[in-house]
Amino acid sequence: MGNKQIKQHLETAQKTGVLKISLQRLQDFPPQLKTFPNVLKTLDISENRFVTLPEEIGRFTLCKHLNVSGNRLTELPEILGNLTKLEVFIAMNNMITNIPQSMANLKNLKQVNLSNNQxxxxxxxxxxxxxxxxxxxxxxxxxxxxxxxxxxxxxxxxxxxxxxxxxxxxxxxxxxxxxxxxxxxxxxxxxxxxxxxxxxxxxxxxxxxxxxxxxxxxxxxxxxxxxxxxxxxxxxxx
Structure with missing residues (x-):
């Protein structure tokens, strides 16, 4: 995904609160997201090549739906425990070996999918x-x-x-x-x-x-x- 496409997605996301950048072969978190305003309700970064999730993901405290499926994640950051409005968490098809204890803070969770991990x-x-x-x-x-x-x-x-x-x-x-x-x-x-x-x-x-x-x-x-x-x-x- 080129910078122009990312910019378009981010501009739209500021208005809709929905950001979907799946199936883009991304290896690194888009740097623009690290300073992105806290407006996201849905974040879908599935089917990329992420090995880790950055600490900055914990800034999106309004997020209700997070999809990180189909990446190369082996662990999840403790900072996910900050996403206290999260209702749906999908992380299937990774290589995750441990779940952070901080996810016990996510009192609004309704659905969790951790299928096909380690x-x-x-x-x-x-x-x-x-x-x-x-x-x-x-x-x-x-x-x-x-x-x-x-x-x-x-x-x-x-x-x-x-x-x-x-x-x-x-x-x-x-x-x-x-x-x-x-x-x-x-x-x-x-x-x-x-x-x-x-x-x-x-x-x-x-x-x-x-x-x-x-x-x-x-x-x-x-x-x-x-x-x-x-x-x-x-x-x-x-």
Whole structure:
């Protein structure tokens, strides 16, 4: 993207609050953005070649939608915790290994997509965010869903295609969780304790591609209680 094009995009963004500079093979953050006025509501820098995000990104405290997908990021800066109005954060298709603890400050988050990264630990900083509705952690390297998950407020948690072999039964305490995606992991059937099947609000567990078959799942203690919730939800859809 040439300087003339960037200038045009920036001029428009000052009026609309929307800046989209994706698919431009950018390796460096446009220097004009480092002094850009704090007017952006949407910032889309996806499908470029950024290796890092600059500290200046923390200036955009009005931003509600941030898309940094399809870059070469290995980490995210702590300064992202300043974007307290952020509602949607999309960072799929990078090489991110860690999530900054400061993202626990983002109380308005509704949707987070971190699919296809290099996360080895479940990002517990997203717990206790009461507006968070969907958390997508699919296609990472997570090995355990820990006890802290009890404070996750999402209605849908996607952990497909990880390396999960441990599932804390504290997931039964999630106040809103309805859909739990755990396909293509390393779970045994016994990972789904009676507490999860009987006491949780989860009505849709997707588990294909683990170390057990449907017959084993169907014979678990508490399966009938889970099936009742599953059937009740299906009936409401039709």
């Amino acid at each position: 996360l080895a630990k479940f990002p517990t900083m997203f717990c206790q965010l009461t507006h968070l509705d969907v958390l997508d952690l699919s296609r990472n390297k997570i090995v355990e869903i820990p006890n802290e998950v009890k404070d996750l407020y999402v209605t849908e948690l996607n952990c497909n295609q990880n390396q999960i072999s441990i599932l804390s039964d504290n997931i039964a305490l999630c106040p809103k969780l309805k859909t739990l995606r755990l396909e293509e992991n390393c779970l045994q059937a016994k990972a789904f304790s009676p507490k999860i099947l009987i006491e949780s609000k989860i009505s849709n567990i997707l588990y294909e591609g683990n170390l057990f078959n449907p017959k084993e799942f169907n014979s678990l203690e508490g399966y009938e209680a889970y099936q009742e919730r599953y059937t009740a939800v299906k009936k409401k859809m039709f």
